[in-house]
């Protein structure tokens with residue numbers, strides 16, 4: 210029996226990314242994100258999963274923390290109800306501008322998006338607890354872990370929280386990895402898994418998606 214790994218492009222993760230066909234607006238946003246040279250946007254399989262989750266809970270109100278150039282936001286808007294509003298926040302004005310452009314170019318009217326400049330610590334206290342169907346966190350967890358309680362409070366019962374990137378570099382499962390980001394990911398995952406009001410799972414797609422639905 211061969212011990213070689215799968216041929217490039219033939220493994221399940223690559224298929225999951227290919228399965229999630231990106232629209233021209235998503236392709237353009239991905240190219241812009243690459244030019245901005247910021248943290249990587251959601252992979253196609255992760256974006257498609259966000260859209261499925263948004264559609265599954267009939268999302269009308271969603272928060273995208275760390276909007277970046279709007280890739281996650283575009284997928285979320287595809288899954289949300291046609292009257293839904295996406296609140297996108299980012300601490301980098303250039304990223305926020307790129308996200309706004311992505312939403313406009315994709316044809317979403319201005320009323321479907323609310324762009325907020327700021328950090329989670331600054332912005333989350335201004336949002337109404339329990340008013341959101343979904344909250345999606347992107348980027349390094351050290352930027353929002355301190356606000357994890359506020360993140361979880363934003364979601365209504367039956368709503369979902371999703372955190373992108375916990376499997377990046379495969380460090381979370383490596384007990385010898387003790388860098389700050391990995392340790393923070395472990396803590397975020399532990400809090401979510403042990404939360405008595407949440408049902409949670411880790412999806413090994415893209416760089417990983419931690420998902421949790423609020424049961425009560």
Ligand SMILES: C[S@@+](CC[C@H](N)C(=O)[O-])C[C@H]1O[C@@H](n2cnc3c(N)ncnc32)[C@H](O)[C@@H]1O
Pocket residue numbers: 242247248249250251274275276277278279280281282298299300301304327328329347348349352
């Ligand atoms: C991985 S990128 C987001 C990618 C985006 N979700 C997408 O799929 O296009 C992470 C984003 O978080 C933002 N960010 C990082 N730290 C932040 C902070 N403390 N406050 C606000 N935004 C922050 C960065 O500017 C960056 O745009």
